[in-house]
Amino acid sequence: MAFSGVHRDRGELRIHESVEELSTNLADYIADLSEASVKERGVFAIALSGGSLIGLMGKLCEAPYNKTVDWAKWYIFWADERVVAKNHADSNYKLAKEGLLSKVPIVPSHVHSINDSLSAEEAADEYEFDIRQVVKTRMVCVSDISDCPKFDLILLGMGSDGHVASLFPNHSVLDVKNQWVSFITDSPKPPPERITFTLPVINSASNVVVVVTGESKAEAVHLAIDDLGPNCPSLPARMVQPTNGKLVWFLDKPAASKLQSVQFCE
Numbered sequence: 001m002a003f004s005g006v007h008r009d010r011g012e013l014r015i016h017e018s019v020e021e022l023s024t025n026l027a028d029y030i031a032d033l034s035e036a037s038v039k040e041r042g043v044f045a046i047a048l049s050g051g052s053l054i055g056l057m058g059k060l061c062e063a064p065y066n067k068t069v070d071w072a073k074w075y076i077f078w079a080d081e082r083v084v085a086k087n088h089a090d091s092n093y094k095l096a097k098e099g100l101l102s103k104v105p106i107v108p109s110h111v112h113s114i115n116d117s118l119s120a121e122e123a124a125d126e127y128e129f130d131i132r133q134v135v136k137t138r139m140v141c142v143s144d145i146s147d148c149p150k151f152d153l154i155l156l157g158m159g160s161d162g163h164v165a166s167l168f169p170n171h172s173v174l175d176v177k178n179q180w181v182s183f184i185t186d187s188p189k190p191p192p193e194r195i196t197f198t199l200p201v202i203n204s205a206s207n208v209v210v211v212v213t214g215e216s217k218a219e220a221v222h223l224a225i226d227d228l229g230p231n232c233p234s235l236p237a238r239m240v241q242p243t244n245g246k247l248v249w250f251l252d253k254p255a256a257s258k259l260q261s262v263q264f265c266e
């Protein structure tokens with residue numbers, strides 16, 4: 001790893017020499033969290049995002065993880081989803097199904113995806129209802145600080161505009177405090193209709209991992225992590241601040257190239 005350190009209030013930074021190295025370390029990290037959670041609670045409740053993240057999780061489908069991870073104990077959710085059919089190229093479910101879920105022995109009834117036959121608003125409401133039912137079974141815990149589910153791990157990617165899940169800069173969905181799952185119909189990035197975990201849910205997780213690669217995201221990484229004083233923009237990625245959980249950034253060197261808080265020794 002090129003750099004590993006803890007930022008004063010922006011979590012742990014893990015900066016990798018290559019995407020290959022990042023993928024291996026990410027698989028190790030997820031496998032370790034899964035093992036610890038299964039040991040402690042008997043299950044592992046994980047929320048995925050879409051985009052480049054799923055490809056970067058690909059090592060989990062390979063040895064040794066495909067054999068050592070206790071896949072039967074995984075409960076899968078999505079931190080955000082596009083409101084399109086499950087076989088649509090834009091579906092985060094389809095991406096995860098093809099890139100991960102179909103390659104490891106996940107129990108089908110443990111996969112909690114949205115109802116794609118509903119409107120965005122209805123799909124968000126029904127998804128929140130579904131999560132509330134799972135919370136009642138204790139497969140997902142509840143935060144003792146907020147009235148929110150406490151996922152064992154929420155995995156996020158970040159767009160070059162600093163969005164995470166489907167929480168876009170300056171969007172009113174960032175202000176939603178009284179719901180677990182919200183919806184938007186005007187996403188600046190297509191497709192327009194999406195559902196998303198709200199910030200209180202993301203910030204109630206036990207672990208949040210943000211995975212970012214590529215130079216095109218370096219400016220957003222800088223704005224999301226560096227101390228910028230009064231000029232600090234209200235970037236969604238900067239609002240990811242787990243109240244009682246751990247935040248770790250998995251970056252490659254190009255994504256980290258504009259960080260002021262990191263000094264690389266070549």
Ligand SMILES: O=C1O[C@H](COP(=O)(O)O)[C@@H](O)[C@H](O)[C@H]1O
Pocket residue numbers: 049050051052053080081082092156157158159160163164165166189
């Ligand atoms: O639209 C979305 O974008 C983000 C970032 O995607 P990436 O391909 O730039 O990594 C993703 O995390 C989110 O789940 C997705 O809906």
